[in-house]
């Protein structure tokens with residue numbers, strides 16, 4: 056089984072990346088194949104008017120087909136995003152928007168086939184630790200996970216402290232929760 060980590064922080068070596076690595080490492084030690092993609096490393100155009108694009112036979116030329124292929128091949132998806140202005144990072148939002156390209160071009164059934172029933176999880180880092188500050192981000196992602204065409208199975212959400220590099224990795228609770236989330240993927244596939 057393959058777990059794909061989608062790391063959507065603008066810092067390659069930030070707190071989101073650190074907790075993502077912890078979770079993927081724990082999954083790997085439990086026998087799961089893992090791969091991490093850093094969204095920043097991919098050229099992603101923001102979505103255009105996809106229905107018009109379809110009529111004109113046009114699609115933005117970028118790396119989305121590579122990412123789409125990785126989604127198809129993954130058995131589970133672990134998302135990692137910092138809290139940016141009380142919601143997901145722009146990198147992640149652009150990627151989520153582009154999932155509509157799959158729907159418009161390949162029909163909703165195709166997206167459903169790709170994602171339906173796959174286990175998922177979410178890692179968030181943020182500076183404002185009050186739970187309500189992350190409520191919109193969590194609400195958005197939970198709605199994405201339960202969207203009728205791509206019902207994912209949510210294994211859990213880890214919220215770590217952010218700010219300066221190295222903050223989250225020093226937080227024993229966040230590290231333990233990230234490890235536990237990684238192991239949940241292995242448990243899901245061996246249940």
Ligand SMILES: Cc1cc2nc3c(=O)[nH]c(=O)nc-3n(C[C@H](O)[C@H](O)[C@H](O)COP(=O)(O)O)c2cc1C
Pocket residue numbers: 064065066068069070071072137138139140141142180181182183184188216217218219220
């Ligand atoms: C553009 C931007 C917006 C941010 N907005 C928030 C916010 O609304 N609430 C918050 O608690 N932290 C906010 N932060 C802080 C980040 O969530 C925090 O530093 C996080 O750890 C960054 O992730 P990273 O360490 O993986 O780079 C923001 C940071 C940036 C750069």
